Each structure stands twice: as C-alpha cells, then as structure tokens.
Amino acid sequence: RERERERTNNVFYQQLQPDSSQFTEKILPILQHSYLDPASQECFQYNSAVLVKNSTLLKEYNTFHSQKKKKGYSPEELERSFAFLLFESESQVKTVCQSGLNVGNSNISTLGNPAKGVYLSKYSDYLHPRPWYHGKSGYIVIFRIIKGKVKAVTENYTANFTNPSPGFDCHVAINSSKVSPATSHFQAFELTQYYMYDSDITAQRPRQVCPYATVSFQYNEPKCIMSTFERKEM
Numbered sequence: 001r002e003r004e005r006e007r008t009n010n011v012f013y014q015q016l017q018p019d020s021s022q023f024t025e026k027i028l029p030i031l032q033h034s035y036l037d038p039a040s041q042e043c044f045q046y047n048s049a050v051l052v053k054n055s056t057l058l059k060e061y062n063t064f065h066s067q068k069k070k071k072g073y074s075p076e077e078l079e080r081s082f083a084f085l086l087f088e089s090e091s092q093v094k095t096v097c098q099s100g101l102n103v104g105n106s107n108i109s110t111l112g113n114p115a116k117g118v119y120l121s122k123y124s125d126y127l128h129p130r131p132w133y134h135g136k137s138g139y140i141v142i143f144r145i146i147k148g149k150v151k152a153v154t155e156n157y158t159a160n161f162t163n164p165s166p167g168f169d170c171h172v173a174i175n176s177s178k179v180s181p182a183t184s185h186f187q188a189f190e191l192t193q194y195y196m197y198d199s200d201i202t203a204q205r206p207r208q209v210c211p212y213a214t215v216s217f218q219y220n221e222p223k224c225i226m227s228t229f230e231r232k233e234m
Contacts, residue, residue, distance in 0.1 A: 011098050014051040023049050027213055030082050030142055031124045036188060037181040040125035042222050043132070049215045052097045057210045060100075064198070064207040065146055068169075077148050082212065083120035083194055086127035087139045093214050096141055100205040108193060111153055111171040113161035117197035118206055120145065122176075126192060131185040134221040139214055145196065146208040152176070155190070164197040169208060171195040 016023040027049045032041060069078055085101070087093050106119035120143060121127050127140065148169030155173055156162045165171065173191040183191070198206040 010055040012053040012055075013097075014053075016049040016051060018046050018048060022051070026051070027142070027215060030213075031140070031215065034082065034084065034122070034124040036123040036126055036179065036192070039181070043219055044125065045218045045220055047216045047218065049213055051213050052211045054097060054100070054211060057100050057205075060207040061144065061146070061210040068146070068148055073148065077150075078146060081145055081147065083122060083143050083145045083209075084124045084127055085120055085141050085143070087141060090139065093139045093141055097211045097214065100211070101143065101209050102205045103197075103203075108190065109161050110155040110157060110190060111162065111173060111193060111195035112197065113163055115161075116164050117171075117195050118209060120194045120196065120209065121189070122192040122194060123188075126185070126189045129186045129189050132219045134219065136219040137217065139216050141211055142213045142215065144210045144212045145194070147194065147196070148208060164199055166199065169196065169199065169206075 016027065023046075028046070031044070031046070035041065065078060065080075085096075085105075087096070101118045101120075103117055104115050106114050108114065108119045111119070124140065124142075125132075146169075149167060150170045150172055151165045151168040152174040153162060153165075153171045155175070162171070172194060176191050179188045179191050181188075196206050196209055198208065
C-alpha cells in the first residue's frame, strides 16, 4: 500500500544499507568530500540511506538546466553539484522529498530574502548554527543543485532583506572563501550557505534544487566514545 501511494506521487524510494556498495559508492563520497573539517571523518556515523527519485522535481531540474544552456550559461555555471539540509524528523524529510524545497524554508536572511528563495548548506558537517554535541542524531537530505550564475554579496544583518539579483540564480557570502575549520561554528555555517532562487518563473520552489538522497546519522565525539570504553574496561 505504501509503495502504491509513493508511486502515485511520482516518488520512488530505494533503501540502502550503510554496508552496501551503492551506499559506499553513491552516498558516502558525497558526504565525506563535502566536509569542511577533516576531523568530521571520525565523528559522523551514517545509519541508513534512501535514494530518492521524484520524477516531477527531476523533470523541473532538467528543464532548468536545458533552458540555461540555451541562454549561453557556461559548463561551470551548469555544473551539477550537491548541497545539504538538516532535518529532525522523518516526516519533514518525506515532505521535502515529495514536494521539493519551498521558498521560506529558513530563518536565515543574511544573503537574501528568505520569502523569495531557499537556503542550503555547502558543507555536510556544518548544517546548523550551533556546534554538534555527542549523541546528536537526525536526517541529512542531499540535494542535487545547479548553482547557475553566482553573485557574491555582503552579509546583510538588517530587516531590509537583500532581494534576488536579476540575471543571477544564487547568492553566496562575499567572505565565504575565508572560512576554515578554525572559524567559529556559527560563522562558518552562516558564511557557507547558498541562497538560491528561480528568477525565470515566480516559483514556490527553485527548479535547480532537487532531492537526491536522505541519510540518517548520529554524531559521536571520539573522546566521548573513548571515555565510555575506558569506563567499561575499568
């Protein structure tokens, strides 16, 4: 019954176990190659993953690509890459996979008006303004994105939000290149956001953002694991 309902919604889910070759070849490299902090390699435990195929959203995504190609966008501007969002519940994840990422998805407003675009994280280990803590769990949605024409903008901390820039598809922070693992967690998170919008149509969801996979995870501090192990040994 569940499978039929998902089929009528044009959404197909493929469960992947973390020890499967599809997970290690298709999902894990995307996450690990998108760490800002190399130490994250030891901290994230991925428990399960689901490949998502939403034919409606995929069609919109490919239409965006072909339209921009006709407009003369460069291969670099049309490059297909990935971005990430953190969710607390499976129901939130399912909603995004079925309906896409709608404008107004974020409370962040430094790069652009949140009512006119969406925010996504560039790095898979900086998904929240607050630092991770031992035992934190949740869901990461991996999105395929096409950044298109990118404009570097000054962070705007006023209530007079920056609007989408005509002729562009994405805003990034002008100081994003200065971010390193030594940057405070909050600042690194804020400065490495993508603000994406679809200027061709008045859309509730930018077509260049399409769910690709979902991953459940737990964050473990190595020192916490070690101290637990030491207590058991004693």
